[in-house]
Amino acid sequence: MQAQLAAKDIACRRGDRLLFSGLSLQCAAGDAVHIAGANGVGKSSLIRILAGLLRPYLGEVSHDGAMGLVDERLAMDENHTLRDALAFWERLDGCGDPGRALEVLQLDPLMDVPVRFLSTGQRKRAAMARLLNAAQPIWLLDEPLNGLDDQARKSVEALVALHCGGGGIAVVASHQPMALPRARMIALADYAK
Numbered sequence: 419m420q421a422q423l424a425a426k427d428i429a430c431r432r433g434d435r436l437l438f439s440g441l442s443l444q445c446a447a448g449d450a451v452h453i454a455g456a457n458g459v460g461k462s463s464l465i466r467i468l469a470g471l472l473r474p475y476l477g478e479v480s481h482d483g484a485m486g487l488v489d490e491r492l493a494m495d496e497n498h499t500l501r502d503a504l505a506f507w508e509r510l511d512g513c514g515d516p517g518r519a520l521e522v523l524q525l526d527p528l529m530d531v532p533v534r535f536l537s538t539g540q541r542k543r544a545a546m547a548r549l550l551n552a553a554q555p556i557w558l559l560d561e562p563l564n565g566l567d568d569q570a571r572k573s574v575e576a577l578v579a580l581h582c583g584g585g586g587i588a589v590v591a592s593h594q595p596m597a598l599p600r601a602r603m604i605a606l607a608d609y610a611k
């Protein structure tokens with residue numbers, strides 16, 4: 419079965435504010451979508467709605483295929499070394515080739531560092547490695563470039579391109595430009611209330 423992700427007529431309310439409404443999205447295998455907009459417009463909220471972590475005020479989300487989320491939370495034990503923290507998820511996710519993520523994201527020199535000591539960009543690279551190892555067809559990425567240097571930024575852009583080239587789906591929320599393969603741009607401000 420090919421991956422697909424659809425959102426129909428989504429409205430998002432946070433507290434007593436309606437942030438956006440009338441947003442629909444249809445993604446098939448190979449599609450990339452860039453959700454753009456200024457701070458506070460609701461990009462993270464939309465990603466959480468797509469991930470099933472936040473209930474939309476109106477509308478529906480459906481998907482075929484497993485979803486992987488990268489946001490500002492790094493779901494790794496802070497007291498473990500990066501090696502052990504990644505190994506924990508590799509076992510759960512049944513990853514057959516953990517070396518690839520380490521190489522692409524240049525994590526080898528950091529493997530003995532406790533997760534709590536990783537810098538912002540290093541944490542983001544670790545989160546991307548975990549995502550890569552999980553081999554899920556639908557990627558939901560919330561500000562994946564935050565904290566990355568130029569080289570890491572290019573690596574993440576290349577990973578997303580490879581993922582979509584292989585039939586994956588990527589929905590990326592970012593306030594900054596990102597090189598995405600034939601990405602559809604959604605300016606969230608166009609749906610603001």
Ligand SMILES: Nc1ncnc2c1ncn2[C@@H]1O[C@H](COP(=O)(O)OP(=O)(O)OP(=O)(O)O)[C@@H](O)[C@H]1O
Nearest residue numbers: 432433437455456457458459460461462463464593
């Ligand atoms: N639990 C909540 N209750 C009330 N308001 C909230 C809640 N969570 C977020 N908000 C508000 O919703 C708005 C959208 O937040 P969101 O994090 O989705 O924006 P964003 O576009 O991702 O912003 P940024 O670019 O700064 O990450 C903000 O004004 C925020 O303060």
